[in-house]
Amino acid sequence: MFELALAVKNGDRGSRDDVDLKELSETLMDGALVIVGCVVAAVVLCLVVRAFDLRWTWAFSPLPAAAFLFGFSPTLGIAAGACLVGAGALGFVRQRQDIERGGTEAQAARERPGPLGYLRGAIERRRWRRERVRGGRLALGQGPNGSVHTVPFGERQGTRAFIIGAPGSGKTVTLATHAVAYVDWGYPVISVDPKGDRDYCDQLRSAAERAGRPFYVWTPDGPAAYNPLGRGTPSEIADKALAGEVWTEPHYLRQAQRYLGLELQALRAVGEWPPTLRSISSHLNPERFDALIDRVEGELGKRLRDYLGGLSQRSRAELGGVRDRLAVLEESELGRWLEPRHDGTDIDLAAALAENAVVYFQLDADRFPLASQMVGASIVVDLVSLTGQLQGRAMPGLVIVDEFAAVAAEEISRLLSRSRSAGLSVLLATQAFADLSLARPGDSSESLRGQVLSHVDYLVAHRQSEPEAAELLGQMAGTKPAWSLAERVGTDKGPIWELKRDGTKRRTREFVRHPDEFKSLGTGRAIVIEPASPRLAERVQVWPA
Ligand SMILES: Nc1ncnc2c1ncn2[C@@H]1O[C@H](COP(=O)(O)OP(=O)(O)OP(=O)(O)O)[C@@H](O)[C@H]1O
Ligand SMILES: [Mg+2]
Numbered sequence: 044m045f046e047l048a049l050a051v052k053n054g055d056r057g058s059r060d061d062v063d064l065k066e067l068s069e070t071l072m073d074g075a076l077v078i079v080g081c082v083v084a085a086v087v088l089c090l091v092v093r094a095f096d097l098r099w100t101w102a103f104s105p106l107p108a109a110a111f112l113f114g115f116s117p118t119l120g121i122a123a124g125a126c127l128v129g130a131g132a133l134g135f136v137r138q139r140q141d142i143e144r145g146g147t148e149a150q151a152a153r154e155r156p157g158p159l160g161y162l163r164g165a166i167e168r169r170r171w172r173r174e175r176v177r178g179g180r181l182a183l184g185q186g187p188n189g190s191v192h193t194v195p196f197g198e199r200q201g202t203r204a205f206i207i208g209a210p211g212s213g214k215t216v217t218l219a220t221h222a223v224a225y226v227d228w229g230y231p232v233i234s235v236d237p238k239g240d241r242d243y244c245d246q247l248r249s250a251a252e253r254a255g256r257p258f259y260v261w262t263p264d265g266p267a268a269y270n271p272l273g274r275g276t277p278s279e280i281a282d283k284a285l286a287g288e289v290w291t292e293p294h295y296l297r298q299a300q301r302y303l304g305l306e307l308q309a310l311r312a313v314g315e316w317p318p319t320l321r322s323i324s325s326h327l328n329p330e331r332f333d334a335l336i337d338r339v340e341g342e343l344g345k346r347l348r349d350y351l352g353g354l355s356q357r358s359r360a361e362l363g364g365v366r367d368r369l370a371v372l373e374e375s376e377l378g379r380w381l382e383p384r385h386d387g388t389d390i391d392l393a394a395a396l397a398e399n400a401v402v403y404f405q406l407d408a409d410r411f412p413l414a415s416q417m418v419g420a421s422i423v424v425d426l427v428s429l430t431g432q433l434q435g436r437a438m439p440g441l442v443i444v445d446e447f448a449a450v451a452a453e454e455i456s457r458l459l460s461r462s463r464s465a466g467l468s469v470l471l472a473t474q475a476f477a478d479l480s481l482a483r484p485g486d487s488s489e490s491l492r493g494q495v496l497s498h499v500d501y502l503v504a505h506r507q508s509e510p511e512a513a514e515l516l517g518q519m520a521g522t523k524p525a526w527s528l529a530e531r532v533g534t535d536k537g538p539i540w541e542l543k544r545d546g547t548k549r550r551t552r553e554f555v556r557h558p559d560e561f562k563s564l565g566t567g568r569a570i571v572i573e574p575a576s577p578r579l580a581e582r583v584q585v586w587p588a
């Protein structure tokens with residue numbers, strides 16, 4: 044009886060122990076599952092934050108939601124909180140590793156925006172989006188941490204900027220952002236577009252309409268006319284007429300310049316002024332040239348007759364090339380749009396600047412390469428002579444020349460140097476530095492590049508396809524102090540875990556913007572370098588106009 048009672052008692056305890064053990068193992072199992080789930084979730088969250096290029100502190104932003112969850116289910120709340128803290132900690136460690144690696148990875152790590160910076164940036168962005176120009180600065184776009192990036196706006200002294208980027212990288216959109224801001228501010232804008240970008244033209248047109256200002260457009264198909272040879276001194280006009288011609292010998296160029304220059308002096312002396320492409324090319328005919336010179340009196344007439352008398356038959360024949368070229372241009376389908384019509388539709392740059400107009404020249408350089416160079420060069424030379432006539436007065440406004448190396452390479456440095464005193468802003472764009480070398484063949488000193496870069500107040504570099512360009516731009520963006528970590532691993536034979544590691548930390552300098560960064564910029568992104576500013580070169584997502 045007693046034995047039976049004991050057996051029953053023992054059996055009871057055995058089953059209760061079994062129950063306790065089962066409960067314990069279930070609890071442990073649940074706990075382990077929660078911990079594994081938390082670790083996995085933390086790793087995934089950390090990866091998601093990095094994939095969106097955000098700072099590790101973003102992992103903490105849902106903590107208030109975890110606290111709210113705690114009110115309903117403490118276990119879930121604690122698990123969610125632990126997962127967020129874990130993700131943050133993991134992100135912090137990865138960020139430290141990125142920074143220690145240096146170079147572009149460190150740069151990207153430093154620039155990842157945190158939630159507070161982003162909020163501050165959002166407020167700033169709202170303000171700048173409403174008012175794109177403030178305090179002499181123009182909001183160009185936003186930096187990687189959400190802050191607004193501004194560039195100098197040519198309010199008083201004008202600014203000079205250079206935009207460079209591979210095809211399709213976003214140059215024209217950046218030009219449009221500038222152009223619309225200047226129009227909105229009330230300044231005239233003259234834009235030369237050798238490619239004829241329809242969207243860009245439409246943006247300029249609507250900006251002008253919005254501001255209630257005149258909009259003039261010149262295209263090789265009309266209907267407005269622009270006389271590229273109507274302004275300037277005889278030698279300036281001769282240079283414009285010869286722009287774009289390739290000379291095998293400098294001697295031919297000088298001969299043609301002299302011949303044209305003298306013809307223009309004769310035209311001015313007899314009152315056929317301002318000249319046009321038609322009047323110049325028709326007087327290049329030898330009989331008409333002789334007849335023109337006969338009408339010129341005095342010292343000039345004598346000089347012209349001496350010159351003509353001294354010209355050999357061979358020289359006259361060589362000059363036939365100039366005559367033919369101008370005649371071909373004048374007789375081409377666009378020739379009529381280069382002849383003034385005096386019916387009120389002619390484009391006059393001085394008048395356009397005076398009435399704060401917006402002028403768009405669509406050159407179509409693929410169809411008319413020579414004419415494009417002549418018109419492009421003429422616009423730039425006209426602006427140079429207009430700035431010369433100001434005599435200290437300011438001429439605020441913006442001149443934009445897209446693909447400038449192809450249409451006005453030689454004339455641009457004069458405009459850059461003159462524009463400062465005239466208060467005119469100049470914005471130049473090109474696809475590659477190689478275009479600047481091509482524009483001055485045989486010039487190994489890269490003088491055009493040097494002239495342009497020495498004048499610019501800021502440079503907007505979109506994606507680069509040339510490694511040398513990326514290298515040069517990286518150097519222009521400068522360097523900054525950094526730590527470099529050199530680690531030496533011992534070679535003593537022994538198990539791998541016993542390898543000796545010695546680390547030395549050295550102070551060095553690294554690129555503010557590594558050349559590789561210039562090669563991998565996405566469309567619409569650019570690195571903005573402002574040499575005279577204490578602000579370091581920054582990666583910017585340009586805001587379209
Ligand atoms: N800042 C930007 N924001 C949004 N989209 C952009 C931006 N910049 C460029 N894009 C897009 O990329 C396209 C090409 O840009 P864009 O015409 O400015 O290039 P580009 O450098 O001028 O090319 P090309 O050398 O051929 O003239 C645009 O039509 C637009 O869709
Ligand atoms: Mg373009």
